[in-house]
Amino acid sequence: MGKYTLRCAGCGNVLSDTITSCPMDGGLPRADYLKRRFNPRELPGIWSFIDWLPVDGWNPGTGASSVTYKSSGLADELGLNNLYISFSGYWPERGAQMRTCSFKELEAAPTMQMLLESGVKEILVVASAGNTARAFAEVCSITGQPVILFVPTQSLDRLWTTIEPGRVLVVGVDGDYADAIKLAGVLSSRTGFRPEGGARNIARRDGMGTVLLDHVRRFGSLPDHYFQAIGSGTGGIAVWEASMRLIGDGRFGCTPTRLHLAQNIPCAPVHAMWIGLSPEEMNFDAHGCPEGMHDDVLFNRNPPYAVPGGVRDAVISSSGRIYGIDNARAASAQKLFEGREGIDILPAAAVAVAALIEAVGSGAVGRDDEILLNITGGGVKRLAEDHSRIRLECDIRVDVEDSANVLSSIEEMIYA
Numbered sequence: 001m002g003k004y005t006l007r008c009a010g011c012g013n014v015l016s017d018t019i020t021s022c023p024m025d026g027g028l029p030r031a032d033y034l035k036r037r038f039n040p041r042e043l044p045g046i047w048s049f050i051d052w053l054p055v056d057g058w059n060p061g062t063g064a065s066s067v068t069y070k071s072s073g074l075a076d077e078l079g080l081n082n083l084y085i086s087f088s089g090y091w092p093e094r095g096a097q098m099r100t101c102s103f104k105e106l107e108a109a110p111t112m113q114m115l116l117e118s119g120v121k122e123i124l125v126v127a128s129a130g131n132t133a134r135a136f137a138e139v140c141s142i143t144g145q146p147v148i149l150f151v152p153t154q155s156l157d158r159l160w161t162t163i164e165p166g167r168v169l170v171v172g173v174d175g176d177y178a179d180a181i182k183l184a185g186v187l188s189s190r191t192g193f194r195p196e197g198g199a200r201n202i203a204r205r206d207g208m209g210t211v212l213l214d215h216v217r218r219f220g221s222l223p224d225h226y227f228q229a230i231g232s233g234t235g236g237i238a239v240w241e242a243s244m245r246l247i248g249d250g251r252f253g254c255t256p257t258r259l260h261l262a263q264n265i266p267c268a269p270v271h272a273m274w275i276g277l278s279p280e281e282m283n284f285d286a287h288g289c290p291e292g293m294h295d296d297v298l299f300n301r302n303p304p305y306a307v308p309g310g311v312r313d314a315v316i317s318s319s320g321r322i323y324g325i326d327n328a329r330a331a332s333a334q335k336l337f338e339g340r341e342g343i344d345i346l347p348a349a350a351v352a353v354a355a356l357i358e359a360v361g362s363g364a365v366g367r368d369d370e371i372l373l374n375i376t377g378g379g380v381k382r383l384a385e386d387h388s389r390i391r392l393e394c395d396i397r398v399d400v401e402d403s404a405n406v407l408s409s410i411e412e413m414i415y416a
């Protein structure tokens with residue numbers, strides 16, 4: 001008997017391990033862990049939460065966790081008495097050792113471990129606007145597993161590792177993130193390849209859920225509020241699921257942490273769905289975001305929004321909300337955070353900071369409430385002081401219109 005049962009997050013039916021979507025209602029698969037008690041182990045990084053990760057073993061070279069600390073600088077500025085910051089990135093003075101400087105590393109490590117344990121000899125295929133690809137490149141270079149990354153050519157400069165790159169094939173897509181997803185989907189449906197799974201990948205979600213687990217381990221209680229900038233919203237779903245597991249433990253009350261999720265408007269599909277805009281009213285065209293967005297990684301045209309167990313369920317059942325943050329507010333939030341907390345952060349994280357500022361202003365959070373702010377990426381400048389970065393070169397460049405030819409040449413390269 002395994003450590004968990006895979007169930008549909010909508011109807012609760014038991015699903016087989018290989019399934020990614022409930023045949024009854026399309027709901028997300030969710031791991032229902034046998035162990036109900038929150039009991040972190042003496043293991044490195046996120047592996048200390050292994051009871052609630054869908055893996056049996058761990059690779060000690062991977063799995064750096066987020067760090068959680070109580071804020072004084074930003075907290076004073078905003079008049080908050082219980083503001084906690086979850087930092088995913090590189091900031092050794094705080095104990096943060098995520099060299100990819102993005103919380104996508106929380107997803108990559110358990111995903112690769114789960115794939116290893118499955119015993120299936122398939123090559124993982126990942127589409128990414130940058131941060132996810134970087135995380136998988138680093139983790140796979142440590143574990144030695146092969147991976148194929150589909151990345152829009154304009155995002156290729158975000159691809160680097162801090163160790164010698166391993167069996168990483170970089171496919172530069174002349175198009176946007178949606179085109180990269182499309183092409184990756186075509187390749188991963190072929191024999192010998194495997195899609196990474198996005199929001200439907202339980203290892204990815206439960207890896208991100210460790211952000212909340214780390215907070216509770218250090219400070220002993222479920223926060224009242226949780227702030228995060230989202231692309232697809234998978235991180236929000238992950239934290240909602242982690243809060244339900246903690247409630248199931250019995251020692252942390254029965255109120256799920258309220259989700260405050262944020263996107264950078266106008267290029268904000270999840271926010272647009274939340275406020276009920278029709279597709280025609282959404283202010284982004286078929287080819288993605290307008291130029292000059294403060295953040296351009298928070299864009300996913302097909303987010304797991306209305307699916308059972310998806311973003312809408314997570315936000316509504318936690319009495320949360322979704323914020324739309326414009327460039328000017330994101331930029332000033334970034335400046336404020338970096339000045340008061342003393343670390344550089346990625347643009348996406350600034351969108352979450354701006355949402356917190358809005359919530360303080362509107363009274364949606366109280367000054368004594370326990371608040372967890374997820375800084376999903378940062379420390380790139382800090383990393384440069386300690387480590388050199390190895391730029392990943394583009395191995396193949398793909399035109400979306402010419403996908404068939406390119407996909408066969410990728411197969412030839414791999415099996416040559």
Ligand SMILES: [Zn+2]
Nearest residue numbers: 008011022027
């Ligand atoms: Zn179902």
